[in-house]
Amino acid sequence: MLNDLAYFLNGVSLMFFLMAAIRVTVYALQGASRPHRLFAICLAWMVVIEAKEFFLSYDPAYQYEVLAPGYTFPDLFTLPLLSLFFFELVMPGRITGRYALRLLTPFLLLAGAYAAGSLCMPRTHYLSFGALLGDLPAFLPSVLLLYVLYAVGYCIFALVRIIGYSIRYAEQITQAYSFTERIHLRWMRWMSAVLAFYLVSYVGIIAFTCSPLYTNFIYAMSLCVWALLYGCIMEYRTPEIIRDYWQKQSAAPEPEESPTEQSGRIAVLRQQVAAAIGERRLYLDPGLTIVDLATECGTNRTHLSQFFNNELGMPFRDYINRCRIEHATRLMEQNSYKIEELAQLAGFGSTTTFYRAFAKEKGMTPQQWQETAYAQKIRGGDFDPADLPPLVPGPE
Template sequence: MSFFALLETICASMAFALSFMAICLLALRRDPNGIYRPLIIFFSANAFIEAVSVLDAFPEYGYFENLSQIAEIISIPAFLLLAPALWLYVRGLTSETRLALTKSDGKHFIPFILGAIACSLLLFSPASIRNQIIGDGDGPDTAWIISITLMIVFIMLMWAAQVIIYIIALLHRISMYRTRLKDVFASTEGRELKWIVWMIVLLVATIFIMLPDLFISFSELIEFIPSVFNVILIWFLAIWGLRQMPGFIALGASELPVASDQTDNLSAFQSSATKYEKSALTENDTSRIAKKIEAAMEENQLFLDANLSLRLLAKHVSVQPNYVSQTLNGHIGETFFDYINRWRIDYAKPLLANSDETVLNITYDSGFNSRSSFYKAFKKETGKTPTAYRSFAKSKA
């Protein structure tokens, strides 16, 4: 076994261990919302794939060669479970309701079923045919062998297309989810799922290296790189996936509400114009609600609550949350996130200009719960950092 082959085996063993550990932790974890169940599917499929990679390190032993060959065939459909499982997990994290799998979700598993059928034909073929297709065997290219070979190639291409489609879908989902977060929360730290974006970037890099290797033989060093990326990817998902809470879960609540039709809340990801076109609110209604919101800010300084959400604001002004959201987006012209942060920044400006309080203290006094979010929002609103604004204000005094 060469040096890089040994490192590949070590990486596969590490990825298998991480996946197995994650499966055990997920199996013991209370999951009333069903969000983490797709992760069990993902890690189970990946653990099997990594186990096959470890078996491939012992082809010189007849027993392992036969076992590895059978396991390799069975693992092919497992690849087709990874992307759908990841998608269902992210969908659960970004949904506003507790979702159950429906009949329409069966479409996500069609590639897996097709792959399982094709690989079953190969698995139950004579050993000589299996060895000729995926091993070192030799023989005439019969119609049966050509057919199965073409099916396996088709599955590989289908897997590549599947991954690309789901990557695009995941990026779109997260983008719309972040937009929706700003309609609901004044602070989005810990909810933005930045780690998933970095994981997708790593996945894309891995695919760009792996796909050509299916058709072109590269050096062992280049073939080793995807193994390293894969370990990092599994580590990312094992660590962050287990600790990430659903973005829309209510503070202090143990469960998300259940959708009445058990379907995804797509309205949460629509544009404002589409969302409110059937609303019963009139212009007078939105003006009245806007005055209530302004009073809550001016008189009660509700924006100073670091945990303020759309639901809490709606409860304070005794108006339904969707009507408050419509008023903010349609009448006032700002998302909840931007509206509350504008009030916080207006509150922070005189503190920066007329006091010697530290920027960190002013950050928390103004309702922000992190220095980074304060700096980002302040610069977006004023074009200056809080420190630069303080220096500018004091120089004018």
């Protein structure tokens, strides 16, 4: 019964990956999206893996013969392909063909060495995995061990790199956007877990290829993981500003300013930001980006980002959300609003974002704020840590 279930899950997986690969490929060709192209390659590779399992795994000779470990090598090749896709998400535009080739070549060479060595061996059927290893030529177990060790080392390298650049990516989001809807990849925190899952499962497959229970577990978990990834990537769009942040590293350095020039520029920028925020109330635009505000102030995003971080002590998004929260509290002092209406009037793109920002700024929910005596007081100017002029006037 377990074997029948495994065969059924194998067929379901094959159809899922085939349909998903077709859809993502069409989407990638229409939108010219690098992450979608890489994800389409990953899905196409999984189609090959599932087709291999569908036609070979249930042949009794497949379980314990010289070629059996070699059949699993393509499974481990999923690890570098997935990591390249994850790298592209957290480092948009940085993954080149040469970089990818350096990561993939050891997998190809070790798999090729095992395949070449196994061609000289008869297709003997063994009773156990240990007996198979004992009868292999001396170099084949070494190649198999090197392949697994490289996969483990590669995954550790990928995990560290993904975590580090995910943190940097999140920081860049706060520097460039005043909103998080559809651009803040909270699901990125699970990418390392996905790679770890595949590392453990594939190494386990090498050692426990005859366990139907283990095989069924891997099929079920794999379908869940890939379905979640598929849903996330179909909703994902690479933020243009974030892509530009990576490109700026190769730009020529700007000439140094004297302390007097820098002080004068900051004073002018302070007045421009005060006018854009206090008079024109740009923070009420849910889609406001740092480029929009920089254009309004007649500067560039680099200088404006430095101004927020160095002079105001907070990134762009935190400052704009602080202005929005201050505006929302003034609205609550004058009238009673539904939370959904209040979030929209204050410039938030969603109620969830409003709740999160309000709790971070005030230490309580909007409902709790409305229920306290503080809602009857006017608290002008205390939210500005840089002694700017009052930037958020009362609602008209």
